[in-house]
Amino acid sequence: MKKNNTLSYLLIIIGAVIAIYAKAEASQNVIVLVIGIIVLMYGTYKLSSTIPSNTSKKENSLIEEEE
Numbered sequence: 001m002k003k004n005n006t007l008s009y010l011l012i013i014i015g016a017v018i019a020i021y022a023k024a025e026a027s028q029n030v031i032v033l034v035i036g037i038i039v040l041m042y043g044t045y046k047l048s049s050t051i052p053s054n055t056s057k058k059e060n061s062l063i064e065e066e067e
Contacts, residue, residue, distance in 0.1 A: 004046065004050060005047065005050060007043075007046070008046040008047035009043070009047065011043025011046065012040055012047070013043075014039055014043075015036050015038070015039030015040025015041070015042070016036070016040055018033075018035060018036030018039060018040075019036030019037055019040060020036075
């Protein structure tokens with residue numbers, strides 16, 4: 001679990017650096033910018049998938065109250 005989070009943070013940082021680098025050049029390279037954004041969003045997706053949702057706790061407490 002720790003390795004996945006570390007990898008996700010690393011992907012976010014790498015994607016952000018690539019996107020900033022592509023944006024900083026005088027002649028903006030769109031392909032590099034898109035690749036950076038894709039890596040950034042993939043890292044964000046992987047990281048957010050490890051966070052449990054609050055709705056499951058509410059549903060479980062409602063089920064326990066009914067029983």
